[in-house]
Amino acid sequence: MSSKEFALYIEGLTVSFDGFKAVDNLNLYVDKDELRVVIGPNGAGKTTVLDLICGKTKSTSGSIKFKNKELTNLSEHQIVHQGVGRKFQTPSIYENLTVYQNLEVSYPKGRSVFGALFFKMNDDIDKRIKQVAEEIFLSDLLYTEAALLSHGQKQWLEIGMLLIQDPELLMLDEPVAGMSVKEREQTAELLKRICVGRSVLVIEHDMEFVEKIAHKVTVLHQGKILAEGDMKTVQNNPDVVEVYLGH
Numbered sequence: 001m002s003s004k005e006f007a008l009y010i011e012g013l014t015v016s017f018d019g020f021k022a023v024d025n026l027n028l029y030v031d032k033d034e035l036r037v038v039i040g041p042n043g044a045g046k047t048t049v050l051d052l053i054c055g056k057t058k059s060t061s062g063s064i065k066f067k068n069k070e071l072t073n074l075s076e077h078q079i080v081h082q083g084v085g086r087k088f089q090t091p092s093i094y095e096n097l098t099v100y101q102n103l104e105v106s107y108p109k110g111r112s113v114f115g116a117l118f119f120k121m122n123d124d125i126d127k128r129i130k131q132v133a134e135e136i137f138l139s140d141l142l143y144t145e146a147a148l149l150s151h152g153q154k155q156w157l158e159i160g161m162l163l164i165q166d167p168e169l170l171m172l173d174e175p176v177a178g179m180s181v182k183e184r185e186q187t188a189e190l191l192k193r194i195c196v197g198r199s200v201l202v203i204e205h206d207m208e209f210v211e212k213i214a215h216k217v218t219v220l221h222q223g224k225i226l227a228e229g230d231m232k233t234v235q236n237n238p239d240v241v242e243v244y245l246g247h
């Protein structure tokens with residue numbers, strides 16, 4: 001396959017921890033505008049795949065290309081600069097700051113706040129913060145301290161802190177864990193909206209949720225792909241049934 005056809009192009013990716021291959025010769029191709037869900041039993045290597053893509057863990061071998069650029073030899077910081085954003089399993093927000101301030105500190109840096117454009121720029125940032133708050137259902141809570149948000153709202157805020165940086169690849173590790181039914185529905189709606197114009201990679205356990213959002217599902221087992229395709233195909237795959245239901 002030509003790497004030009006995919007936004008994210010992973011081939012032969014392997015990482016071994018003291019001889020144990022947590023990810024084993026993985027090939028994974030994700031398109032632009034695609035929302036891919038990775039499922040698999042505990043210990044399958046799902047989180048490790050995200051760690052490898054964002055540079056937190058270094059691969060033993062293999063290639064990870066994003067928009068045709070090799071990521072495996074870049075630092076975590078450089079990978080963020082390539083437009084890759086990643087949300088961890090537990091929300092990492094600033095509890096003692098407001099929703100507004102959390103979004104503000106996440107606004108991409110590197111543009112001077114001095115000079116004639118100062119006021120104009122602050123105005124743009126303010127608009128962008130409010131736009132993102134709207135997207136993540138937190139418009140009414142802009143000036144509320146993050147500590148007071150529900151667990152689900154904290155998860156949304158962290159997604160917002162990534163969205164404000166406008167990543168081209170967004171990776172989310174179990175985003176609906178601990179959410180109420182209503183919050184799960186809203187998150188499904190949010191994820192369907194935000195995959196437009198970018199690639200989204202989601203790890204999730206909740207099958208009802210996966211069915212709602214996934215364009216394509218990849219099933220990981222012992223660091224390898226067990227099955228891949230639309231939800232129906234994957235659910236009816238005998239290997240997948242065996243891994244999930246045992247014997």
Ligand code: ADP
Pocket residue numbers: 017022040041042043044045046047048049
């Ligand atoms: P999943 O997210 O699918 O539940 P993980 O990717 O977290 O699985 O873990 C896959 C396997 O790799 C597990 O057996 C885990 O213990 C192991 N593992 C993950 N990270 C490390 C590490 N940094 N050092 C050693 N072993 C690790």
Ligand code: MG
Pocket residue numbers: 046047048
């Ligand atoms: Mg995990």
